Amino acid sequence: MVGAMTNEEYQNLLEKITALEKENKRLKDELANKNEDLYIDLFEEAIDGIVFWQENGKVVKANLSAAKIFECSQNELIGKRLFDFVYEKNEKYYQITKELYRTGAIRDELLFLMPNGQKKLLEFTAKINRNGLNIMILRNVTERFKMERKLRESEQKFRKIFDGSFEGIILWNEDFQIVDVNQTGVKMLGLSKKDIVGQSLKTLLSEFNAKKENLKEYMKKLEKDGQITGTLSIKLDETKQKHFEFSTKSNLISGLNLSVFRDITEKLEMEEQLRKSDTLHVIGELAAGIAHEIRNPMTALKGFIQLLQGSIKEDHSMYFHVISTELQRMDSIINEFLILAKPQAVKYVECDLQKIVRETVELLNAQAVLHNVQFKTNYEKDLPLLFCEPNQLKKVFINIIKNAIEVMPNGGIITVSVKKTDDNKLHISVEDQGPGMSEEKIKKLGEPFFTTKERGTGLGLMVSYKIIEEHNGIIEVQSKEGIGTTFHIYLPINKGSEE
Structure with missing residues (x-):
């Protein structure tokens, strides 16, 4: 059994406890002093401004950074009402103060007016302490605001230039994904x-039937040189082809590539028309001379052949027939030359186009039967009258339908239709079941001496194009190899001036 503690032992224990309490208090005071020093260091050395303020808004303590922000000394700042520095007490200010006192804390931005008259945009975090001082931490974001504003202005300028450009602009990344496109x-x-942005540039061009070999060549050059220029032809639909001139620069900004393109379809068509016009002019001058020089001996030949007709023996009748036929063919070629050589004196009158087409089909029906070709006609009822020169249009229809018959030596069906379009034009189409033509051949149609026939001169279609052009109309050709060809003729219904 443990004995009772003696006085001496008890006294020693009390001394030890007292010593431990003193040491504990010393350590606590030392820690408190260290925390106080740490707090002061953090408060004074903080990059952000720190302000303690009372409920009435008066500043009771502020660090050096806060004084620098407010362009005054720490002593000058103490005692000032914090919210008196706010430049404009507008709706936003009242919303902020209301939210602060409702929730006890808020983070926002306001424009402050410094004592020296300088305006600063300050970002702040404020906290209400119900049992003590309130605190606000401030940061000057004026420069950031200016930079953001400049960035926004720069972006707006870029957007205006981007959307207002007369040329098409596409931005695409390294994965060929389209990031943006202008209007x-x-x-x-x-x-x-919506259909363009986000889609692959390669997929888009593939859908537009751009030639893959051209795209591969352009991509190789872009990878090698960093920029390329060129032309590209695409099909927007089965009938409409467009030609674009483009320029592309890779890695223009942060992995984005820039492609600028413009539609040169009209330019190329105009150049083609000018080329054909120049060719027509040269041929016209040549034709005028040739036709007159040949017509005189031709007249003599035809006259003597007619005189000899009665004395031709039956054995030589075949030769006589060949000579007569070839003379007629030469005469026809000369007449076509003369149509190209000089303007024809024509008079435009109101005519029933359906009647002209029907008469042409009936005229060529006998030739069609010989080639085992049948006509299928589709004429829309109650068509308006057309202001035209009927004999010239009949010549066009004869040329086109006759060509359709001749390209089907094994027979087939020719579909002829006449109807009115929504844009106030009459549309005549002639569709055959011949071998069809390539795009290269279609482009050459109407050019002097270009023909797909063995004994053709190419003048028939050339004359046809000229006649339709003089009627302010157009000829379009659709063809698929192995399927057939369709000629579309569009003539405006509105009256023109007599020529």
Whole structure:
């Protein structure tokens, strides 16, 4: 059994406990002093401004950074009402103060007016302490605001230039994904912006039937040189082909590539028309001379052949027939030359186009039967009268339908239709079941001396194009090899001036 503690032992224990309490208090005071020093260091050395303020808004303590922000000394700042520095007490200010006192804390931005008259945009975090001082931490974000504003202005300028450009612009990344496209580009491609942005550039061009070999060549050159220029032909639909001139620069900004393109379809068509016009002019001058020089001996030949007709023996009748036929063919070629050589004196009158087409089909029906060709006609009822020169149009229809018969040596069906379009034009189409033509051949149709027939001169179609052009109309050709060809003729219904 443990004995009772003696006085001496008890006294020693009390001394030890007292010593431990003193040591504990010393350690606590030392820690408190260290925390106080740490707090002061953090408060004074903080990069952000720190302000303690009372409920009435008066500043009771502020660090050096806060004094620098407010362009005054720490002593000058103490005692000032914090919210008196706010430049404009507008709706936003009252919303902020209301939210602060409702929730006890808020983070926002306000424009402050410094004592020296300088304006600064300050970002702040404020906290209400119900049992003590309130605190606000401030940061000067004026420069950031200016930079953001400049960035926004720069972006707005870029957007205005981007969207207002007369040329199409596409931005695409390293994965060929289209990031943005301007309104001009959207209009040129005939799609919505939603259908373009996010799609692969390769897929888009593939859908437009761009030639893969051309794309591969352009991509190799872009990878090698960093930029390329060129031309590209695409099909927006089965009938409409467009030609674009483009320039592309890779890695323009942060992995984005820039492609600028413009529609040169009209330019190329105009150049082609000028080329054909120049060719027509040269041929016209040549034809005028040739026709007159040949017509005189031709007249003599035809006259003597007619005189000899009665004395031709039956054995030589075949030769006589060949000579007569070839003379007629030469006469026909000369007449076509003369049509190209000089303007024809024609008078435009109101005519029933359906009647002209029907008469042409009936005229060529006998030739069609010989080639085992049948006509299928489709004439829309109650068509308006057309202001035209009927004999010239009949010549066009004869040329086109006759060509359709001759390209089907094994027979087939020719479909002829006449109807009115929504844009106030008469549309005549002649569709055959011949071998068809390539795109290269279609482009050459109407050129002097270009023909797909063994004994053709190419003048028939050339004359036809000229006649339709003089009627302010157009000829379009659709063809698929192995399927057939369709000629579309569009003539405006509105009256023109007599020529």
